Amino acid sequence: MSARRFSVVVGVLVAVAATCTPFLARLARAQSPESAGELLREAREHEAAHDDLVATRRYVDALALDPALGEAYLGLGALRLRRGDAREAERVFDVALSRVPSLHRALVGRAEARWALGLRAEAEDDIEAYAREAEDPGALRELAGWYADESRVPAQLATWRQIRAMANERGDAALEHEAQTMVRALQILVGGADPVTKPTAQDATRRGIARVAARGG
Numbered sequence: 001m002s003a004r005r006f007s008v009v010v011g012v013l014v015a016v017a018a019t020c021t022p023f024l025a026r027l028a029r030a031q032s033p034e035s036a037g038e039l040l041r042e043a044r045e046h047e048a049a050h051d052d053l054v055a056t057r058r059y060v061d062a063l064a065l066d067p068a069l070g071e072a073y074l075g076l077g078a079l080r081l082r083r084g085d086a087r088e089a090e091r092v093f094d095v096a097l098s099r100v101p102s103l104h105r106a107l108v109g110r111a112e113a114r115w116a117l118g119l120r121a122e123a124e125d126d127i128e129a130y131a132r133e134a135e136d137p138g139a140l141r142e143l144a145g146w147y148a149d150e151s152r153v154p155a156q157l158a159t160w161r162q163i164r165a166m167a168n169e170r171g172d173a174a175l176e177h178e179a180q181t182m183v184r185a186l187q188i189l190v191g192g193a194d195p196v197t198k199p200t201a202q203d204a205t206r207r208g209i210a211r212v213a214a215r216g217g
Contacts, residue, residue: 004045006164010011010104018099031066035065035093036062036066036069036072037062037064037065037069039058039059039061039062039065039072039092040058040059040062040072041071041074042058042070042078042169043055043059043074043075046058047075047079052079052083054122055075055079056079058079059072059075059076059079066097068099070105070106071094073093073096073099073100073103074106077089077092077093077096077109077113078109079094079111081109081113081135083114086113086114086117087113088114089109089113089119090114090117091108092111093106093107093109093110094110097110104130104133105127105130105134107127107129107130107133108126108142109126109131110123110126110140111123111124111126111127111130111143114126115146123146124143126144127140127143128140128143128162131162135166135170137167137170137175140162142160142165143159144159144163147159149172153186153189153190154190154216156186157186157189157190160179160183160186161183163179163182164179164180167179183184
């Protein structure tokens with residue numbers, strides 16, 4: 001082979017190697033059992049630095065490598081929601097729950113997305129399901145806050161009754177006292193609209209509230 005031809009071949013090989021090196025590096029990383037976790041770490045770092053576009057890519061890449069990586073779903077869904085894309089956030093949490101049914105925290109994320117989309121009943125169902133699964137009164141507190149923001153006092157009262165019942169079951173005296181205080185205050189506000197202390201109301205809305213209140217004690 002002539003020196004000139006050899007030089008051309010070497011040049012081509014160098015060019016090919018330069019092109020393939022990033023791909024090979026990604027391939028090697030993808031074959032590492034810790035690669036998805038590393039991508040998740042990078043996603044969080046970029047998100048903390050407000051580089052949301054790169055953070056989104058890292059979350060998606062992590063899930064491509066490990067479709068059961070729950071923390072990546074939670075991170076991606078929360079990022080979508082924070083950027084105002086509630087519909088896409090709901091989709092992310094939907095996929096999370098189908099792939100990782102035990103990822104109960106995705107119920108909270110989906111509830112927040114659905115509430116933002118105006119899907120009130122579905123959001124309430126998600127929050128209550130999470131509270132039951134995780135035995136987390138904090139989720140019910142968030143739901144009560146949503147009701148307060150919309151001045152839905154009877155529903156807020158019913159939710160605080162649920163919190164009181166859960167606090168009693170957990171033996172959390174401080175929370176039970178707080179819940180009891182809230183219940184008493186809200187009872188004053190709703191007056192005759194309270195389906196527990198004033199059960200004569202027969203309209204569908206109040207009957208529904210009564211059922212919720214009954215579940216909460």
